[in-house]
Amino acid sequence: GKSLAGEKGKASERSFVMIKPDGVSRQLVGKIITRFEERGYKLVAVKSLTPSPALAKEHYIDLASRPFYKGLVDYITSGTPVVAMVWEGKDVIRQGRRIVGATNPQESDPGSVRGQYAVSVGRNLIHASDSFDSASKEIELWFAESELAEYKPTTWDWVMADN
Ligand code: UDP
Ligand code: MG
Numbered sequence: 001g002k003s004l005a006g007e008k009g010k011a012s013e014r015s016f017v018m019i020k021p022d023g024v025s026r027q028l029v030g031k032i033i034t035r036f037e038e039r040g041y042k043l044v045a046v047k048s049l050t051p052s053p054a055l056a057k058e059h060y061i062d063l064a065s066r067p068f069y070k071g072l073v074d075y076i077t078s079g080t081p082v083v084a085m086v087w088e089g090k091d092v093i094r095q096g097r098r099i100v101g102a103t104n105p106q107e108s109d110p111g112s113v114r115g116q117y118a119v120s121v122g123r124n125l126i127h128a129s130d131s132f133d134s135a136s137k138e139i140e141l142w143f144a145e146s147e148l149a150e151y152k153p154t155t156w157d158w159v160m161a162d163n
Contacts, residue, residue, distance in 0.1 A: 004145060005135035006088065011160040014044065014088045014148075015096040016138035018127040021080035022118075024048075029083055032113055032126060035099050036087050040159030044149045045086040053077050058141060071122065084142045090160055093135050096128040 006012035019032055037043065051059070056076040063069050076082065087096065101112025105124050108115030118124045129135035139148075153159075 003132075003136040004086075004139040004143070004148065005093075005129075005132055008093075008132045009091070011090050011156075012088065013090065013092050013132075013135075014086050014139060015093045015129045015135050016127075016142060017085045017087055017096055017100075017129075018142075019083040019085075020076060020123075020125055020127060021078050021082060022075075022123045023125040024083060025080050026117070026125075028113075028117060028125065033085075035113065036085075036096075039089075039095065039099070040155060041087045041089040041092055041095075042151075042153050042156065043085060044088045045143050045147050046083065047143075047147070048081045048083050050079055050081050051077055055141070059138065068122065075122065086139055086143060086148060090162070093129055093132060097130060100126050100128045 004014065006014045017036070019029055023029065023032060033043070053073060056073045057064070059076075060069065060072055063072065098109075099113060101108030101114035103114075103124065104121045105114040105118035106121075108118070110116060113126050114124050129138050
């Protein structure tokens with residue numbers, strides 16, 4: 001069927017973004033959401049939950065052989081919730097990665113979320129899909145299609161126009 005990540009390179013492109021338990025515990029949810037909102041991206045889904053081990057393991061399945069995998073799954077499933085979101089808009093997958101910053105906060109641009117608020121790779125606050133294929137898989141893993149809203153922000157035409 002059609003990808004839940006919309007159309008690559010178009011205003012319908014979507015990314016999966018998750019504020020991890022440290023971001024929730026440190027009360028950075030509003031500040032993080034504001035960065036995506038103010039850039040002009042559209043919030044099409046948001047929910048707070050403590051992921052099951054099965055969900056966390058599947059989300060990070062590509063890292064299953066890495067030494068930090070178990071600690072990563074324990075961190076994500078700690079009991080402090082995550083905030084799972086889908087953001088939509090032109091180039092949101094690539095721009096989302098730039099907003100989030102490099103995986104290791106010690107290498108992240110200081111203007112990025114991780115570069116402003118984090119110092120440890122194991123507590124780097126936030127996830128964002130790294131490609132169109134990852135976005136498709138992750139949105140499908142975390143959300144039902146019926147949870148994805150269809151609406152047009154009042155800012156949309158001004159922000160997304162490219163001619
Ligand atoms: N991670 C870690 N130690 C490492 C590398 C990664 O704890 O040496 C964690 C970190 O939380 C990271 C997540 O594993 O965000 C997923 O790793 P990935 O390489 O996909 O980085 P990301 O896409 O989150 O930047
Ligand atoms: Mg990744």
